Amino acid sequence: MANPLRLPMVPRALRNLVSKPATRRYPYEIRPRFEGARGTIEFDVDTCNYCMLCMRRCPAAAITVSREDRIWAIEHLTCIGCNVCVEVCAKKSLTMSKESKPVHTHAEVGPHGERPGHEEWHKEETQAAEPAVQAAPAVGGASPV
Amino acid sequence: MKRTVVPFGPQHPVLPEPLVLDLILEDEKVLDAIPTIGYIHRGLEMMVERVEYTEMGFVVERICGICSFMHGMGYCVSLETIMNIEIPERAAWLRLIWAEISRIQSHLLWLGLGADAFGFENLFMHCWRMREQILxxxxxxxxxxxxxxxxRIGGVKRDMSDTELAAILVQLQDLGKQFKKTANVFGTDPSIAHRLGGVGVLSMEDARAVDCVGPMARASGIATDTRLIGANYYDRIELEPVVETAGDCLARVVVRMREIDQSIDIIRQAIDKMPKGEGMPLETKPRGNPMGEVFTRLEQPRGEVLYYVKANGTKNLExxxxxxxxxxxxxxxIKLVKGCELADVPNIILTIDPCISCTER
Structure with missing residues (x-):
């Protein structure tokens, strides 16, 4: 049996009295994410040619692409951030931002009928560059998730 | 004397995951324990039938959060063996380095949980503070x-630059020095020795009889380590399995503590031996669909893991x-719990390092 007077935690405890805390005051002090961290998928509607490769390769089936209707949509709550769509995109329309977007975790239909985490872009064929329409009504009618 | 049945779990402070043990007690002594698993079965293995083999790697990674890297690696190694793919040298070394870093992460996590279970909450926080650096x-x-x-099947997706690798090594060696001070607490504190020493003793014969793996077997004196088979570039590393002979809960703690130092040393050797330079190939693209079957063995932080993959020449594995x-x-x-005191059950269960998500998939 070891000597009962040995108290190996004491030096550490004394140092803790004078050292800075190891934690951050989280909501007020946020550590920036590292370069190359995988956060949220970002989409550039102008360069996309609707090849549907990202939709076919997505392991989580989070991406829906419709070539006829010129619609590109992603469910951020289904996306697993594996980076595969970014790797396969030939037109470099997809990028992975290092910041994670705050997502709605409650299943609630918003005032415009949007679904939580659903993001959709629509490109008119006559217009070359349409600004991104975010959180538009879902294709098949808005429904609570 | 009247017997009592005490359900241990599925919700219990020492268990991070649901496991049920029905403990049959006589007074405070455990006579028998009946385990029940199946609370978090997700049917991930069944998913191979509808997820393409190239994408299944992401599913396999999600079997467990602590061993996620080695699950992904095991799946890719299995597919590479079936498809006869030789992965680039640097990719193999990077895999080895990441695997060892994840071992350090897992052991630090477990040491923290163990400290919390035997009542050292401060020690738990110190272990997890160090684990945060690994994350x-x-x-x-x-x-x-x-x-x-x-x-990915055929290699890895990202490279680490040589300067980054050197910085990681310095950081890990610094962490090793910090950890020595914490390890000192585990090794010398009288209440830890009293709580864990001589509790849940598994003899070498018993460990062989019930086919223990990993640190559990090594704490009972069996020098088994799947890394010694030399696959995945482990043959190029000097490696001695960490063996303790006492077989009690304290020995299992000590084995895991020594393995952290061993992993840091393996990473140092790997960084020395890997080919240097920027822009080296990291991936061999797989061609066609796999055909055949294979068993793959890896040494995970918890012990030997075995993957069986059978492919039938289509996009989906069989x-x-x-x-x-x-x-x-x-x-x-179960063998250890029988005959022990009720108060020792949490420590015994925790020292096998249970990962129920892995077990139930």
Whole structure:
């Protein structure tokens, strides 16, 4: 049996009295994410040619692409951030931002009928560059998730 | 004397995951324990039938959050063996380095949980503070803290520059020095020695009889380590299995503590031996669909894991099966729990390092 007077935690405890805390005051002090961290998928509607490769390769089936209707949509709550769509995109329309977007975790239909985490872009064929329409009504009618 | 049945779990302060043990007690002594698993079965193995084999790697990674890197690696190694793919040298070394970093992460996590279970909450926080540095390394190098998604069939997706590798090594060696002070607490504190020493003793013969794997077997004096078979570039590393002979709960703690130092040394050797330079090939693209079947063995932080993959020449595999180390260690846990005091049950269960998500998939 070891000597009962040995108290190996004491030096550490004394140092803790004078050292800075190891934690951050989280909501007020946020550590920036590292370069190359995988956060949220970002989409550039102008360069996309609707090849549907990202939709076919997505392991989580989070991406829906419709070539006829010129619609590109992603469910951020289904996306697993594996980076595969970014790797396969030939037109470099997809990028992975290092910041994670705050997502709605409650299943609630918003005032415009949007679904939580659903993001959709629509490109008119006559217009070359349409600004991104975010959180538009879902294709098949808005429904609570 | 009247017998009592005390359900242990599925919700219990020492269990991070649901496991049920029906303890049959006579007074405070445990006579028998009946385990029940199946609370978090997700049917991930069944998913091979509808997920393409190239995408299944992401599913396999999600079997467990702590061993996610090695699950992904095991799946990719299995497919590479079936498809006869030789992965680039640097990719193999990077895999080895990440695997060892994830071992350090897992052991630190477990030491923290163990400290919390025997009442040392402060020690738990120190272990997890150190683990946070490892998670930062993972986020910097792979892009994810827990789910790394760097393994692809045929190689890895990301490279680490040589300066980055050198910086990681310095950081890990610094962490090793910090950890020595914490390890000192585990090794010398009289109340820890009293709580864990001589509790749950598994003799070498018993450990062989119930087929223990990993640190559990090594704490009972069996020098078994799947890394010694030399696959995945481990043959180029000087490696001695960490063996303790006491076989009690304290020995299992000590084995895991020494393995952290060993992993840091393996990473140092790997960084020395790997080919240097920028822009080296990291991936061999797989061609066609796999055909054949294979068993792959890896040494996970918890012990030997076994993957069985059967492919039939289509995009979907026919069968995928993972026999995880916790599953192999459950018989030993039942053996240890029988005859012990009720108050020792949490420590005994925790020292097998149960990972129920892995076991149930």
């Amino acid at each position: 930062d390394i993972f986020e910097k190098t792979t892009g994810g803290r827990i789910i790394h998604s760097v393994n 069968r995928f099966r993972a026999r995880t180390p916790t599953f192999a260690n459950i018989p030993a846990m």
